[in-house]
Every structure is written in structure tokens, then in C-alpha cells.
Amino acid sequence: MQETLLPALGPWMICALTVCVGTLVQRLSGAGYGMFAAPVMALVAPDWLPGTVILVGFVVGIGSLLNTRDAIRWQDLPPGFAGRILGTAVAAYIATAVVGTDGLAIIVGFVVLIAVALTVLGLTFPISSGSLFIAGGVSGVMGTLTGIGAPPMAILYSKVDTRRAAATQNAFYGFGTLISIIALSIAQVLTFPQLAFAASLAPLVPFALLVSRPLATRFERGAIRPWALGLATISALVLLSRSV
Template sequence: MPETLLPEFGPWVICAVTVFFGTLVQRLSGAGYGMFAAPVMALVAPEWVPGTVLLVGFVIGSGAMLNTRGSVQWKDLPPGFAGRILGAGIAAYIATAVVGTDALAIIVGFIVLFAVVLTLLGLSFPITTGSLFVAGAVGGIMGTLTGIGAPPMAILYSKVETRRSAATQNAFYGFGTLVAIIALSIAGVLTLAQVAFAATLAPLVPIALWVSKPLAVRFERGAIRPWALGLATCSALALLWRSF
């Protein structure tokens, strides 16, 4: 557990900027905050991961979903939610062994790279009850351990109209982070310091969501995502370099 509730000012500023831009990416594309924020926070404030990433992620996912709730495909949510609960339970058990150790940084780095590769492959699968459950479960494991749970669901929605895709993914992300927070709390690895740090970063979320509104039309075709993927990759490689 961190000796203080908050990181020093420099790391805090870096994390704040990361949250702001991660929120923009998440709101505009339905995915990206975790891939961007998790490796950066693991680099500059490792003792506050993954709890802070998830707590802020819940605020982002919920806020983004509320902004676009009219476009959510509600019928898709139950099987994805069920899978997410299963995945979070499995990950919480793993988390008791790796949170607070150097292994977590390595896991974060490799999951970010894995998520980037999945995104770049452009895979496509039909959206069915089974595929939603599997994507939810895999995302639940990834997301609970690192805060990066969006890519499996993003693959399913890669061919869906952009607004519906982003809105539904944000609904999955908001629910998934809530389940992950509960699972980590039950496992005893969510700390007061992580909650306090998240509380100082959360006010940036509504500001970023407000800024994103005029950008939504311009970037709804996903033009912002390559930049986010590039930054996420660089952060993950730097994290792995330091860890090894």
C-alpha cells in the first residue's frame, strides 16, 4: 500500500493529463481510456494501479454512456454483463497474487500490447449471445487486472454504426468497471489511497466529456484512435523496458 494517499505533484499532473485525453478517446470511440491510462499510471504511480484506473474508468464509462444512451443497443447488454461478472471473479482471484508486485506492471504492459494488436488486426465476429458472453468474460479478466477491458467488445462492434457502437461499448465499460471495483474490494486489493487518488482525478472527466461534444461529429469515424493506439504502445513498451 502507498505510504501517502496521493502521488507527488509531477506524477499527479501526468496522470491528470492522461485521464483527460483518455476520457476524450473513450467518449469518441467507445474504447481507449484503459489502454492509454493503465500503462502511464503504472509507470508514474504504480502503487495506485489498478484501482485508480478502474474507479476513474467507471466515472468515464457511466458519463459517456449517459451522453449517448439513446444509441445503446440494450438487448445486447445482458449476456455481455454476465460474462463480465464471471471474468471479474476470476481476475480478482489472480489479483490477490499480483497487485502490489512487479508482476502487475508486466501484465499491464503485455495486455496493452495484446489489446493494440487485437485492434489493429481488424477481426470481425458476429454479435450473438455466445460471442457477447465470451467477449464480456475475456474483457472482465483483462479489465479487472489492468483497467483495459474494452478491446474484446470493441472487436464485436467494429462493423456496427459508429454512434451505436461507441454508446453500447461505453455501457459495457461502465458496468464492467463497476463489477471490477466490487470484485477487487471483495478480494481486499482496493486501497484507500487508490480511492483518494481517483477522487482527485474524477473532476476532470465531466470537463473532458463537455469538450468532446463538439468533437464527436468530426471524429466519429475513428480518426482519433490511431493516435491513442500509438501512445498506448509507446507507454506499454516503456513500462516493459523498465520492468525488465
């Protein structure tokens, strides 16, 4: 496990840029921060995973939520939250075996590719209590292990009005990351260096959210997502080539 609180300046700056871009994508579409940030951080600062991605993700989710809270579909939240809690509990148990090993980087890489594939396929499912619970559970497993928990919910909301979909997904993401933080803390895999690294990156989130405000009126969700998916895919493939 890492011996220093923060990575060297070069890796830190790469992660800082990643947080800014990921926050921008998350704010505009309701998903994308984890898919973009997790593989990049796994490449340049693997010892600080998964805690740093998830801790910063909580700030991203809450900040994005506050910008669109009036558009949330509140009736959808309880079953999705219940599923997220169950999935997170399962993932926390798995995390005790893989955090700090090469296995975590491999999991991150494959989860990113799966998430991108699901997004590109354009699958759709009706939104119901059952589908919300299942999506929340899958999101809990993926999000707690890798910081990539948004895709299952993104599939459910792919046909919903853009602003309402982004707002509700950000609510799920903010709650989900909080539950993941609690679970990883209980499992004793959330370390002080991860907290320190996240604290150094978190101030960039409000800056990125501020920049995203004028862009939110110019870009539809579909306009920015292909770029984010492409960058996430490249990062995941590079990560897997170095880890397998």
C-alpha cells in the same frame, strides 16, 4: 504498498492529462481510456494500480454512456454482463497475488500490446449471445487486472454504426468497471489511497466530456484512434523495458 494518499505533483499532473485524453478517446470511440491510462499510470504511479484506473474508468464509462444512451443496443447487454461477472471473479482471485508486485506492471504492458494488436488486426466476429458472453468474460479478466477491458467488445462492434457501437460499448464499460470495483473490494486489494487518488482525478472527467461534445460531430472513430493506439503502444513498451 504506498504510504501516502496521493503521488507527487509531477506524477499527478501526468495522470491528470492522461485521464483527460483517455476520456476524450473513450467518449468518441467507445474504447481507449484504459489502454491509454493504465500503462502511463503504471509508469508514474504504480502503487495506485489497478484501483485508480478502474475507479476513474467507472466515472468515464457512466459519463460517456449518459451522452449516448439513446443509441444503446439494449438486447446485447445481458449476455455480455453475465460474461463480465464471471471473468471479473476469476481476475479478482488472480489480483490477490499480483497487485503490489512488479508482476502487475508486466501484465499491464502485455495486455496493452495485445489489445493494440487485436485492434490493428481488424478482426471481426458475429454478434451473438455466445460471442457477447465470451467477450464479456475476457473483458472481465483484462479489465479487473489492468483497467483495460474494452478491446474484446470493440472487436465485436467494429462493423456497427459508430454512434451505436460507442454507446453500447460504453454501457458495457460502465457496468464492467462497477463489477470490477466490487470484486476488488471483496478481494481486499482496493485501498484507501487508490480511492483518494481516483477522487482527485474524477472531476476532470466531466471537463473532458464537455470538451468532447463539439469534437464528436467532427471526428469519426477511425480518425482519433490511431493516435491513441500509438501513444498506448509507446507507453506499454517503456513500461515493459523498465519492468522486465
